Structure formats: structure tokens, C-alpha cells
Amino acid sequence: MNLLEAMKERHAVRNFTDEPLTAEHTSSLSNSVAKLNAAHGLALQLIHDVDDAFGGCPTHYGRFSGVHNLVALIGPDDADAPEHLDEIIGYAGEMLALEAVALGLDTSWVVLHETAEHEGAWTIADGQRMPAAIVLGHGARPGRAHRSKPAQELGLVASGIGSYDNAPEWFHAGIEAVMLAPSALGKQPVQFTLLDDGRTVQAEALDGVQAHLCLGIAKLHFELGAGTEHFTWAD
Incomplete structure (x- = not known):
């Protein structure tokens, strides 16, 4: 696996x-x-x-x-x-x-x-x-899937991209991976924005419990889903 x-x-x-x-x-x-x-x-x-x-x-x-x-x-x-x-x-x-x-x-x-x-x-x-x-x-019983925010709440695009649907496939794959990321109380206090150049991604922690811990988790998921060869993180 x-x-x-x-x-x-x-x-x-x-x-x-x-x-x-x-x-x-x-x-x-x-x-x-x-x-x-x-x-x-x-x-x-x-x-x-x-x-x-x-x-x-x-x-x-x-x-x-x-x-x-x-x-x-x-x-x-x-x-x-x-x-x-x-x-x-x-x-x-x-x-x-x-x-x-x-x-x-x-x-x-x-x-x-x-x-x-x-x-x-x-x-x-x-x-x-x-x-x-x-x-x-070894779990005594299986875990259960958690609910997630919609993809378009977790992933945004700059005005030059137009809409979420216009974003490249790798960005969609990254956001789908973020949807699977665990977060404190299931609140997912994170947001990822594809900037105008179509390659740079800005990752932000929003207000929430352990928000920056959740951001680190979500950034790993995004990297695994999108593939690090396709993008760079914004400073």
C-alpha cells in the first residue's frame, strides 16, 4: 500500500x-x-x-x-x-x-x-x-469516514484562472486529497488558493482549533495528491 x-x-x-x-x-x-x-x-x-x-x-x-x-x-x-x-x-x-x-x-x-x-x-x-x-x-473496530467541506470551499483560484472548474487537474487532485485530511473536531480550518500564474499555491490556516497543526496535515495531503512536480508553495 x-x-x-x-x-x-x-x-x-x-x-x-x-x-x-x-x-x-x-x-x-x-x-x-x-x-x-x-x-x-x-x-x-x-x-x-x-x-x-x-x-x-x-x-x-x-x-x-x-x-x-x-x-x-x-x-x-x-x-x-x-x-x-x-x-x-x-x-x-x-x-x-x-x-x-x-x-x-x-x-x-x-x-x-x-x-x-x-x-x-x-x-x-x-x-x-x-x-x-x-x-x-490494532484497532478494536474499524474507523469511519469523516465528512468534508466541499472542494470549492477548500480550494480557491485567483481571478486570472476564472473558476475552480478551470483549474488544472493536479490542483483538483490536491484538493480531493485535502478533503481526506484529518482535522481538529473535523472543522478543516484550511484553504488553498491557486494564484494567477497557474503554478503557485498559497496555503492558509483559518480561524479554528489547532489550525496550523491542521494546515501541516493538509499540506502533506495536497502534495501527495497534486504531485510536487506540478506546483510551488507561495512564500
């Missing part, structure tokens, strides 16, 4: 069985964590096969059970611009979630409170923050 296929298969699962991860699962995920840490300057950490992967931390939203594995999404914080870390974490975390689905695992995003006061599950150094985590394992 490739990442595009995983994107279509991925649905949030919050209840897990006690079936452990295999050596293949942990090896593949550990390699991906190391690559993403190196590429983005993060401190992502895989926690697996423990009694309570949340380390006693309460969740921001949703009830979970049987959580024995997660990836703690940690990185260097910028007090003046916390949205920078949120967006990078969204992008890297969703990459890991899709790779886990491609390995046959179920996943869910989760935001935890009191992450600095956990029971030894992960390490947060001075100057670092943990905006979210990816829970993973």
Missing part, C-alpha cells in the same frame, strides 16, 4: 486491542522517525508496547482505550511564533500516520494535556513542546 492508498484507507480509531506491534512495525516506524527528525529538526519519539502510552496524561478530546503505542510529536518551540512548530508537526505526524496505515496499523491524532508531567513515556527537553501525538496499533 502506498501513501495515496493509505490516505484513502485511514480513518481515526480510538479503541485498540492488546495485540503488540511486530518487529517489522517498530523497525520501519523507528526508521521513519529518525528520517523525519533529521529532515525537520524535530525530536519525535516512538513509544511502543507499554501499559499506558499516554503516560497518565489526559486527552484534549475523545475517549481512548487500549493505547499501548504512540509517536510523541515533539520539537523546538518558538514562543514568538508557535504556529511554526505546529505546522511542521502536522506535516511530519501525518506522514508517520500514513506510513503506519500502509503497514496495516490503525491510527488517530490526539492532543494531550500536562505532557511535561507524564510518567516517563517520553522526554521533552528545555525549549521543546509536544503539540500532539499519533496513537497507533
Whole structure:
């Protein structure tokens, strides 16, 4: 299963069985964590096969059970611009979630409170923050597809393009991938605009809960759907 296929298969699962991860699962995920840490300057950490992967931390939203594995999404914080870390974490975390689905695992995003006061599950150094985590394992029951905003609310075009229907096929494919992206409370607080040159795409976070985290997730989906060879991101 490739990442595009995983994107279509991925649905949030919050209840897990006690079936452990295999050596293949942990090896593949550990390699991906190391690559993403190196590429983005993060401190992502895989926690697996423990009694309570949340380390006693309460969740921001949703009830979970049987959580024995997660990836703690940690990185260097910028007090003046916390949205920078949120967006990078969204992008890297969703990459890991899709790779886990491609390995046959179920996943869910989760935001935890009191992450600095956990029971030894992960390490947060001075100057670092943990905006979210990816829970993973074998789901007790399948997840369900979520509703999405219409494509023309998520994808806009500049006046020189004319209308959404006039946008190139790759832009439509990117927006269709964004429609599959998970978001906080399912609100999808993101918007993508194709500019007049027909190649540059502006991605924006709108008002909403964890909007920049959602933007990072959605940008990865757009890249996978559209193909990075077809466009460039606006500065």
C-alpha cells in the first residue's frame, strides 16, 4: 500500500486491542522517525508496547482505550511564533500516520494535556513542546469516514484562472486529497488558493482549533495528491 492508498484507507480509531506491534512495525516506524527528525529538526519519539502510552496524561478530546503505542510529536518551540512548530508537526505526524496505515496499523491524532508531567513515556527537553501525538496499533473496530467541506470551499483560484472548474487537474487532485485530511473536531480550518500564474499555491490556516497543526496535515495531503512536480508553495 502506498501513501495515496493509505490516505484513502485511514480513518481515526480510538479503541485498540492488546495485540503488540511486530518487529517489522517498530523497525520501519523507528526508521521513519529518525528520517523525519533529521529532515525537520524535530525530536519525535516512538513509544511502543507499554501499559499506558499516554503516560497518565489526559486527552484534549475523545475517549481512548487500549493505547499501548504512540509517536510523541515533539520539537523546538518558538514562543514568538508557535504556529511554526505546529505546522511542521502536522506535516511530519501525518506522514508517520500514513506510513503506519500502509503497514496495516490503525491510527488517530490526539492532543494531550500536562505532557511535561507524564510518567516517563517520553522526554521533552528545555525549549521543546509536544503539540500532539499519533496513537497507533490494532484497532478494536474499524474507523469511519469523516465528512468534508466541499472542494470549492477548500480550494480557491485567483481571478486570472476564472473558476475552480478551470483549474488544472493536479490542483483538483490536491484538493480531493485535502478533503481526506484529518482535522481538529473535523472543522478543516484550511484553504488553498491557486494564484494567477497557474503554478503557485498559497496555503492558509483559518480561524479554528489547532489550525496550523491542521494546515501541516493538509499540506502533506495536497502534495501527495497534486504531485510536487506540478506546483510551488507561495512564500
